[in-house]
Amino acid sequence: MSPWVVLLLAGAASTAAAGDPLHEPFRVMTYNVRQVNAADTGKYTWENRSPGVVEVIADNDPDIFGVQESSSKVIQDDLVAAFDATYDRFQPPGGSPKTIFFRRARFERLIAPPEDGEGNISIPNPYAENHACFPNANGRTAAWIKLRDLVSGRGYLIVNAHVAHGKDCYEARNLAADALHALIGAQSEGLGVVLIGDLNSDAQNPGAADDDDIVELLEAPQPGYRLARSARHSGETTEDTATFNSAWKEPSTNFSRLDYIFTRIADATTYHQSVDRRKIDGITPSDHFAVLATIRTAPFSPDPLVDDRGDAPGASLAFADVTGDGAADKLVWDPGGDALLRVYPSDGAGEFGDPVVGGGVDDGLWFADVDADGCADRIDRSPDVESGALRVGRAGCDGSFGASEASGDAVAGAGARLYFARLDADACADRMAWDPGDQGGRTRVALSRCDGTFDPEFVNDDAGISTNPDARMDLADVNGDGLADKIVWDPEALEGRTRVYAGVGDGSFTFLVEHTGGTSGVAASRFFHADVDADGHADKLFWRHSFRQGHPQLYLGRPDGFDANPMMVNAGPSESADNRYFLADIDASGSHDLIAWDAGKGGATRAYLALVHAPAPPDPPPDDTTDGEPATTGDAPTTGDAPTTGDGPSSPSSDGEQPTTDAGPPGTTDPASGTDSASDGGAADGGDAGCTCTQTGGHAAADAALLLLFALGARPRRARRPK
DSSP states (O other): OOHHHHHHHHSOOEESSTTOOOOOOEEEEEEEOOOOOTTOOGGGSHHHHHHHHHHHHHHHOOSEEEEESOOSHHHHHHHHHHHTTTEEEEOOSSSSOOOEEEETTTEEESSSSGGGSEEEEEOOOOSOTTSTTHHHHTTOEEEEEEEEETTTOOEEEEEEEEOOOSTTOHHHHHHHHHHHHHHHHHHOTTSEEEEEEEOOOOTTSTTOOTTOOHHHHHHSOBTTBOEEESOOOSSSOOTTTOOBOTTSSSOOOOOBOOEEEEEEOSSEEEEEEEEEOOOBTTBOSSSBOEEEEEEEEOSBOSSOEEEOTTOOTTOEEEEEOOSSSSSOEEEEEOTTTTOEEEEEOBOSSSOBOSOEEEEEOOSEEEEEOSSSSSSOEEEEEOTTSGGGEEEEEOBOSSSOBOOOEEEEEEOOOTTOEEEEEOOBSSSSOEEEEEOTTSGGGOEEEEOBOSSSOBOOOEEOOSSOOOOOTTOEEEEEOSSSSSSOEEEEEOTTSGGGOEEEEEEOSBSOEEEEEEEOSSOOOOTTOEEEEEOSSSSSSOEEEEEOTTSGGGOOEEEOEETTEEOSSOEEOOSSOOOOTTOEEEEEOSSSSSSOEEEEEOTTTTOOEEEEOBSEEOOOOOOOOOOOBSSSSBOOTTSOOOOOOOOOOSSOOOOOOTTSOOOOOOOOOTTOOOOOBOSSOEESOSSOSSOOTTOOOOOOOTTSGGGGSOOOOOOOOOOOOOOOOOO
């Protein structure tokens, strides 16, 4: 493991906002336990259901949970008896309490006296007493309490709501959104926000009223904050996405998602979303299911940095550090225009300067640091020229490149897809090629000689192969040893699960893990791998425009693979099949940022900066000598310049996609991600049949299949090569 990776693992991460501690993950639950009802007899009585309700809550072990329909004293007494030893609570007075329980060992009341930091609001009832919706909307309330996390020190406003039911009573629900926003606006200054409850609304139920907008209204931007729900689903609500058990007493196929968890998305998101649908003694303990999510720091800021350079519909983009300052620069070329490469240097804060205009681009183009000077070099290839030989233009570390020279690496086959990353002990990017129509779908590796040339190619003999043109290969350091691992996804193999093959150090790979979360059998799915949280492990970003309403999901990397449970990415969602994502560190933070680009929708790139950063490398010790003798105590120590160096050092998730037969558009262009480069141009990567696999622009047929270039993770800035 490189010293830099050791530093990342040993150091504490930081956020971009100075002084704001990270959200330390905590588990939240919302549960409508169903009131005592005269129509509930036999096994449906509260007396018989109560042990099951307690079991569901206890087994999920939330740090905070809110219940609805707990107005009956017997329900309150049973819950208090079961959880009083571990949980404190706010139980509002009155006939419709929305009790909020919180773990004493994790949270405490933020405000003293308590009555100043907790309360209960009434939700307006807009109906006349003779209106059919009046009783449904009458007496509705929301409880709130301010808590301090004893682990992180952060404060939170927790809100537990239950609003009017009935399909036609949406006016009351929409007004409830206004009331909840008024509460949050008045009470949330300086606090994280978690809103939970039964909203009695599901716009994705086929029978929903067109004007039933409470969820949309709650997610609408507000002065100073925005909320987002914990889980999203495209299309109609199904049995697997419902939170209301419509078949509690008799069969039903009217599926509804009524129970929600929202969080303020300035710097927080939800992870490990789940719904507990267990049966106890033949029934679910309530006619609602318990809904859970973990609140944690978001991977990316929700507010983008917008740059409108390189927005032509036929343009190709890449992001790579070609200047050696630790921040990825923006590279743009338009094969349908003047075909000149333009390098927009990063300013180190996520934005870009004026372009350095370079030579023309004839065909495939990649960027990777093949000589370990800290600056990504330019690599050109045409399958029809010199048998597909690579030509390397060494970076000048100022946005320019030297003349292209032969690398000695001929990559056979027009269908070859190329990847560059560190595969052996030196710091130079090596080359991997994969052609689904050649060598039985095996990968081939040529190790860099660190001078712009490569050793002879050899064929890998591991099981990380595919002959499916819709499959994807990647290189990224998942296990954190400083070497890139091979990542294989084939929608037609292993039920769409991702396989990771660890880099051995000589260009070969050995099986590490098969990831059961984030599976997909749909060819239009896209996967990206890079370290977004600066822990030394590449993470997995999964996106499809028609899945989760276009919201990506992130699976964090670990030494043994990827976490089984997804994190919701609320930054930069897109339901456009033409959207492209890139992962690249454009602000030299040590974490990879998310960049979205859709040339057909304004064309500007939108960069969402990573919120968790690598710690800064320690300053070198001061030079305490001037002539070989210790400095005298009477004089201030002499501080020398910093030395100039060359090279720097389970089970499937409930929200993970299972194999499906729904078809997305095949061959949609796939953006690249990586340390050395993230590019949407290059060789085929799951394109249409008959693709010539040459680069002709972001929207051309040949560009339907793309390469992926991957990073080695965060690394310190390197000294630029002397000119």
